[in-house]
Amino acid sequence: MKEYIISETEEYTSLVPFFIENELEFTEEDAEEVPTDLVKCWKVTGKGEAGQDALIGAFVLAKREGEFICDGIAVDRTYRGSDIGTELLQLGLDETKRLGGTRMYLVARAPEFFRKNGFRTVRREDAPNFFECLTCPQYGISCYPEVMIYEF
Numbered sequence: 265m266k267e268y269i270i271s272e273t274e275e276y277t278s279l280v281p282f283f284i285e286n287e288l289e290f291t292e293e294d295a296e297e298v299p300t301d302l303v304k305c306w307k308v309t310g311k312g313e314a315g316q317d318a319l320i321g322a323f324v325l326a327k328r329e330g331e332f333i334c335d336g337i338a339v340d341r342t343y344r345g346s347d348i349g350t351e352l353l354q355l356g357l358d359e360t361k362r363l364g365g366t367r368m369y370l371v372a373r374a375p376e377f378f379r380k381n382g383f384r385t386v387r388r389e390d391a392p393n394f395f396e397c398l399t400c401p402q403y404g405i406s407c408y409p410e411v412m413i414y415e416f
Contacts (some may be wrong), residue, residue, distance in 0.1 A: 267311060268321070268348065269308070270306055270311070270321075270351060270352065271306065272304060273305050273306065275305070279307065281324065282319050282322050282338060286341070287326040288339065289340045296378070299334060300327070301321055302324065302326050303325040303326055303332070304324075304356075305320055305325070306322065306325065306352060306355055306356075307321070308352065312405075317341065318340075319340075320339065320340040320342075320343045320348070321340065321349070322337070323337045323352035323355060325356045325359055325360065325368075328392045329393060331367070331391075332363075332398050333367045333368065334353070334356055334375055337352055337365050339352075339355060349377065353378075353381055354381075355376060359406060360416075361416055365370040366415065366416050367389045367414060367415045367416065368414045369386075369413050371409045371410075371411055371412075372410045372411075373409050378414075381414075382414050383412040383413060383414045384413060385410045385411065386411050388411050391411045391413065
């Protein structure tokens, strides 16, 4: 039996602190925004450390330069390895395909996870401009991301 619930949410701004806390985003003050159109967000709730309902995962599907992108995916450390990330990624891929998309791009801090799920690395120049990475204080110091694509 699952100990968590995945549901759609329109509360994107409430997911950003979760991404920052899980070191998948940098602070909003450091961000140099690239124009983004949100498509759909999902959140995962489950029992937190105190036994109360808590946000334990999230996924943001967006479009930039007309292309579908994973604009954020994270799972709380205590739940990693429980297939929540795979479920979230599959929801995003399914929605992309349902909406007529033929591919999804992302910037991966954990490229092996995405490779296991059918993504492959591409050159930055071959993808839409969704790389705040170059202005991120973590880039090249504690983060060495790969640009990846999934094609249907």
